[in-house]
Amino acid sequence: MGVEGIGASVVRKEDRRFITGRGRYVDDIKLVGLTHAHFVRSPHAHAKIKSIDIAAAEKMPGVVGVLTGQQIVDDKVGNLICGWAITSKDGTGMKMGAWPAMAPEIVRFAGQAVAVVIAETKNQARDAAEAVVVNYEELPVASDIRAAIKEGAPQLHPEAPGNVIYDWTIGEEAATDAAFKAAANVVSLDITNNRLVPNAMEPRAAIAEYNDAEEHFTLYTTSQNPHVARLVLSAFYNIAQEHKLRVVAPDVGGGFGSKIFIYPEEMVALWASKKVNRPVKWTGDRSEAFLTDAHGRDHLTKAEMAFDKDNKITGLRVKTYANLGAYMSLFSSSVPTYLYATLLSGQYNIPNIFAEVISVYTNTTPVDAYRGAGRPEASFVVERLMETAARQLKVDPAELRRKNFITTFPHQTPVIMAYDVGDFGASLDSAMKAIDYAGFPARKAKAKTEGKLRGIGISCYIEACGIAPSKAVGSLGAGVGLWESAEVRVNPVGTIEILTGSHSHGQGHETTFAQLVAGRLGIPISQVSIVHGDTDKVQFGMGTYGSRSAAVGMSAIFKAMEKVEAKAKKIAAHQLEASEADIVIENGEFKVTGTDKSIALPMVALAAYTAHNLPDGMEPGLKEGAFYDPTNFTFPAGAYICEIEVDSGTGKTSFVNFVAADDFGTLINPMIVEGQVHGGLAQGIGQALLEGAVYDGTGQLMTASFMDYTMPRADDLPSFKLSHTTTLCPGNPLGVKGCGEAGAIGASAAVINAITDAIGNNKLEMPATPDRVWHAIHG
Amino acid sequence: MSTIKLTVNGKAVSVEVEDRTLLVHLLRETLNLTGTHVGCDTSQCGACVVHIDGQAVKSCTVLAGQAAGANVTTIEGISKGDELHPMQAAFRDNHGLQCGYCTPGMIMSSIDIVNRHGGKLDEETVRHELEGNICRCTGYHNIVKSVLDAAGRMKVAQAAE
Numbered sequence: 001m002g003v004e005g006i007g008a009s010v011v012r013k014e015d016r017r018f019i020t021g022r023g024r025y026v027d028d029i030k031l032v033g034l035t036h037a038h039f040v041r042s043p044h045a046h047a048k049i050k051s052i053d054i055a056a057a058e059k060m061p062g063v064v065g066v067l068t069g070q071q072i073v074d075d076k077v078g079n080l081i082c083g084w085a086i087t088s089k090d091g092t093g094m095k096m097g098a099w100p101a102m103a104p105e106i107v108r109f110a111g112q113a114v115a116v117v118i119a120e121t122k123n124q125a126r127d128a129a130e131a132v133v134v135n136y137e138e139l140p141v142a143s144d145i146r147a148a149i150k151e152g153a154p155q156l157h158p159e160a161p162g163n164v165i166y167d168w169t170i171g172e173e174a175a176t177d178a179a180f181k182a183a184a185n186v187v188s189l190d191i192t193n194n195r196l197v198p199n200a201m202e203p204r205a206a207i208a209e210y211n212d213a214e215e216h217f218t219l220y221t222t223s224q225n226p227h228v229a230r231l232v233l234s235a236f237y238n239i240a241q242e243h244k245l246r247v248v249a250p251d252v253g254g255g256f257g258s259k260i261f262i263y264p265e266e267m268v269a270l271w272a273s274k275k276v277n278r279p280v281k282w283t284g285d286r287s288e289a290f291l292t293d294a295h296g297r298d299h300l301t302k303a304e305m306a307f308d309k310d311n312k313i314t315g316l317r318v319k320t321y322a323n324l325g326a327y328m329s330l331f332s333s334s335v336p337t338y339l340y341a342t343l344l345s346g347q348y349n350i351p352n353i354f355a356e357v358i359s360v361y362t363n364t365t366p367v368d369a370y371r372g373a374g375r376p377e378a379s380f381v382v383e384r385l386m387e388t389a390a391r392q393l394k395v396d397p398a399e400l401r402r403k404n405f406i407t408t409f410p411h412q413t414p415v416i417m418a419y420d421v422g423d424f425g426a427s428l429d430s431a432m433k434a435i436d437y438a439g440f441p442a443r444k445a446k447a448k449t450e451g452k453l454r455g456i457g458i459s460c461y462i463e464a465c466g467i468a469p470s471k472a473v474g475s476l477g478a479g480v481g482l483w484e485s486a487e488v489r490v491n492p493v494g495t496i497e498i499l500t501g502s503h504s505h506g507q508g509h510e511t512t513f514a515q516l517v518a519g520r521l522g523i524p525i526s527q528v529s530i531v532h533g534d535t536d537k538v539q540f541g542m543g544t545y546g547s548r549s550a551a552v553g554m555s556a557i558f559k560a561m562e563k564v565e566a567k568a569k570k571i572a573a574h575q576l577e578a579s580e581a582d583i584v585i586e587n588g589e590f591k592v593t594g595t596d597k598s599i600a601l602p603m604v605a606l607a608a609y610t611a612h613n614l615p616d617g618m619e620p621g622l623k624e625g626a627f628y629d630p631t632n633f634t635f636p637a638g639a640y641i642c643e644i645e646v647d648s649g650t651g652k653t654s655f656v657n658f659v660a661a662d663d664f665g666t667l668i669n670p671m672i673v674e675g676q677v678h679g680g681l682a683q684g685i686g687q688a689l690l691e692g693a694v695y696d697g698t699g700q701l702m703t704a705s706f707m708d709y710t711m712p713r714a715d716d717l718p719s720f721k722l723s724h725t726t727t728l729c730p731g732n733p734l735g736v737k738g739c740g741e742a743g744a745i746g747a748s749a750a751v752i753n754a755i756t757d758a759i760g761n762n763k764l765e766m767p768a769t770p771d772r773v774w775h776a777i778h779g
Numbered sequence: 780m781s782t783i784k785l786t787v788n789g790k791a792v793s794v795e796v797e798d799r800t801l802l803v804h805l806l807r808e809t810l811n812l813t814g815t816h817v818g819c820d821t822s823q824c825g826a827c828v829v830h831i832d833g834q835a836v837k838s839c840t841v842l843a844g845q846a847a848g849a850n851v852t853t854i855e856g857i858s859k860g861d862e863l864h865p866m867q868a869a870f871r872d873n874h875g876l877q878c879g880y881c882t883p884g885m886i887m888s889s890i891d892i893v894n895r896h897g898g899k900l901d902e903e904t905v906r907h908e909l910e911g912n913i914c915r916c917t918g919y920h921n922i923v924k925s926v927l928d929a930a931g932r933m934k935v936a937q938a939a940e
Contacts, residue, residue, distance in 0.1 A: 011871055011872055011874070012871070012874070014879075015870070015871040015876060015879075016871070017879075018876055018879030018882050018883075019854075019863065019867040019870050019871055019876065019879075019882060019883075019886060020814070020854065020855065020858060020863070020867065021812070021813070021814015021815070021853065021854035021855040021883050022814065022855075023814070023879045023880075024813075025813075025816075025880065027807075027813075027817075028807075028813035030811075123797065123799070199915055200878070200880075200915055201816075201818045201824065201826060201878065201880040201881045201913065201914065201915050201916075202816070202818070202878065202880040203817075203818070251878075251879065252878065253816075253878045253879065253880030253881075254877070254878040254880060254915050254916055256915070285817075285819075285820045286818065286819035286820045286821065286824075287820055505878055506877035506878030506879070506916045507877070508877070671874050672874065674874075675874045675877060675916075675917060675920075675921055678917055678918035678919075678920040678921065679877065679915070679916045679917050679918045680918075681918055682915075682917075682918030682919065683915075683918075705819070705820070705821045705823070706819050706821055706823035706824060706913065707821050707823060711913050711915070712918075712919075713909070713910050713913060713919075714905070714906040714907075714909035714910060714912070714914075714919040714922065714923065715906040715907050715909070715910050717906075717918060717919055717920075719902065719920050719923065720918070720920055743918075
């Protein structure tokens with residue numbers, strides 16, 4: 001049965017329900033007595049609520065209740081929290097303004113909820129919401145970073161003077177300044193990392209049900225981490241006690257980070273279900289997703305790199321302003337700090353790094369982790385600098401990178417991270433070979449004769465995944481541990497259930513996790529079920545984000561499996577009257593080595609549960625649990641190269657080739673890994689060429705639909721050529737590093753490096769639309 | 780309110796709905812055919828694509844009343860018992876889906892693409908034709924592969940019939 005173990009590209013177990021329309025997403029669930037919620041949202045980005053009149057709405061047909069922000073305050077429902085404390089360089093804590101689930105007095109971004117209507121049908125709720133009359137007094141707006149930090153800017157929260165949440169630094173400033181003073185060459189860049197909207201295809205949704213006899217809540221929600229949702233909802237919001245709240249995240253249609261966070265809508269649904277004593281369903285529409293799902297990126301950065309006369313990097317200095325939006329979302333504070341600045345060493349030996357990050361409030365949707373979360377921004381800074389340096393120093397960009405690669409491991413960077421293993425040269429070689437780097441000048445020359453501008457761009461990314469060692473992140477301000485849990489239940493008939501705190505919302509855990517178990521025991525994956533996404537079924541766990549499910553989640557399963565196998569071997573040895581040390585597991589059988597004696601797994605399981613004949617003192621049953629806390633981050637790395645052609649007449653960019661060479665350590669299921677890379681690349685390319693959230697000066701989101709925000713479509717993208725180089729991660733028992741975010745982290749710099757190479761102008765902002773490219777060519 | 784009679788997945792259906800009801804909501808809310816999804820509110824994403832009289836249509840662009848008398852096929856209606864439609868099988872075999880949310884619409888659109896182009900499909904045509912279906916997970920790489928694979932399988936299936 002080795003064909004279904006680790007390393008096999010088996011087709012996914014979960015697919016059948018999705019391809020036949022039998023997936024079960026939150027909005028597909030119906031409960032008896034269900035009511036529907038529709039939110040009344042502020043049309044203004046910054047305003048005082050002078051009055052809310054709900055009288056007319058309450059009289060509308062089918063209305064069950066109309067609830068306002070003031071009521072949520074009166075009921076003492078807690079404000080939303082940010083779970084990672086960041087300390088400013090002056091030693092003060094971050095300045096967090098209050099975020100009530102519905103605004104009682106002040107709204108700070110367009111789309112913020114001020115009231116909710118609960119009605120018998122969706123249409124009735126929507127109609128009645130129109131009848132809620134809110135009288136606003138508009139306030140001045142700061143709709144971007146520059147507007148928020150200038151003298152006399154509108155003040156968002158009294159707690160944060162000048163709209164600054166924190167001014168944080170990392171690295172050695174004096175040593176870095178000295179490196180720049182002594183430098184033979186300095187390269188500098190101003191970089192805008194464009195704001196993105198995650199846009200998982202399934203809009204967020206929540207169904208809350210309250211049982212007053214039991215004083216018990218059930219919440220079905222689109223979450224990447226249902227246990228964290230339960231913890232936060234019970235510990236901080238004063239709505240339900242943890243043991244009286246079941247959170248279920250069934251099939252979830254993509255997350256990309258945006259479904260990590262606890263949002264006002266599920267809080268309100270939960271609170272409202274008790275108020276109206278009926279189940280309450282809210283399903284966001286796409287417009288609400290644009291306005292309320294946490295956005296990603298949005299940095300303004302000045303970056304400089306110092307080189308000695310041999311073109312070795314001697315220093316990196318970075319100053320970044322990060323836009324966190326109107327309120328601090330759950331992990332927002334960590335994204336531009338510990339998930340960003342700690343990766344600024346890239347794949348390079350950089351002896352001195354100093355970074356300052358100033359996070360600010362603006363009258364925009366809150367910003368938090370989106371696929372890559374800080375690491376795409378870091379990678380973009382480093383890889384744009386490397387490309388710019390190569391052009392300025394007139395050396396080959398691949399050679400400049402190679403000259404500065406870290407080649408000995410472990411490697412301690414000046415910004416916390418200790419890289420455990422890697423072979424950056426190998427992935428660069430692989431990518432250069434795949435794209436025929438050596439043949440590029442000839443291809444460029446030929447394209448020129450056809451009137452086309454051809455360019456090539458490299459991006460050598462590194463990321464920190466397998467998030468994360470609990471003690472380490474605790475020392476950096478995290479409010480939670482980032483271990484993972486697993487329970488292995490061998491049923492009396494020998495089938496197996498794996499209960500995991502990881503959550504699959506497209507990653508294919510039902511297959512890959514089963515592959516680990518199937519491979520160890522030599523049984524088919526059809527004998528293994530993965531149970532996840534339900535706090536009533538699964539022991540506490542931390543969920544899925546930060547490419548952590550293989551490195552952390554599967555390592556927990558590995559540990560639990562070791563315990564199960566140890567007990568099963570004892571039982572088998574007892575049954576076979578053999579020594580435990582002689583038992584080996586092969587093809588679903590426990591065999592006595594060197595003999596023909598064996599007992600099949602179902603018989604061992606049955607013996608464990610009948611308990612008629614177990615070794616003396618052994619407890620019945622065959623079920624073990626484990627908590628796995630990683631010892632370090634993992635460090636997936638790779639090289640992406642893209643070759644593009646620009647039409648100078650239209651500014652349109654077309655792909656000639658896109659190659660990706662990644663080192664993810666062990667590949668559990670190469671087919672699924674490649675799918676993850678494809679999707680990540682699409683999001684990275686989307687950022688580079690197409691996507692950008694645009695606010696006008698009054699704080700209105702101008703790109704609030706798929707008509708206005710350019711999602712990558714099939715005809716925007718090329719097919720990708722992937723390859724893998726492998727160094728095994730020494731930090732976990734499987735040697736895995738994680739693959740979920742790599743594409744989104746590495747791709748955008750490769751694309752911009754290629755276009756700027758083609759057009760001979762290094763000044764080009766993302767998204768590099770035809771309009772921007774045309775202007776960069778023609779001035 | 781109006782009474783609408785139509786055929787859905789081969790079964791005659793008669794339902795009473797509000798006049799403003801969209802076909803997608805009739806399918807999902809009234810008929811409990813939740814395989815057809817809603818991914819946007821501007822008829823851009825294609826998660827709701829079904830077949831009306833054999834043609835791919837975004838069911839969020841059609842009032843339920845407009846489908847009166849029509850033959851509607853949804854994702855739930857394309858396999859023959861346990862036997863998957865070749866397009867469904869191709870999506871599974873080529874890892875053409877991840878979270879599964881856009882998948883029903885992708886499959887329904889793709890069947891229509893193959894029906895219209897027959898065996899003359901190439902990558903560029905598939906990419907162009909899929910322009911009305913958005914996927915956030917796959918980068919389309921394996922969806923394109925799935926459609927091209929299915930085009931071959933459907934040709935073989937047709938030849939066998």
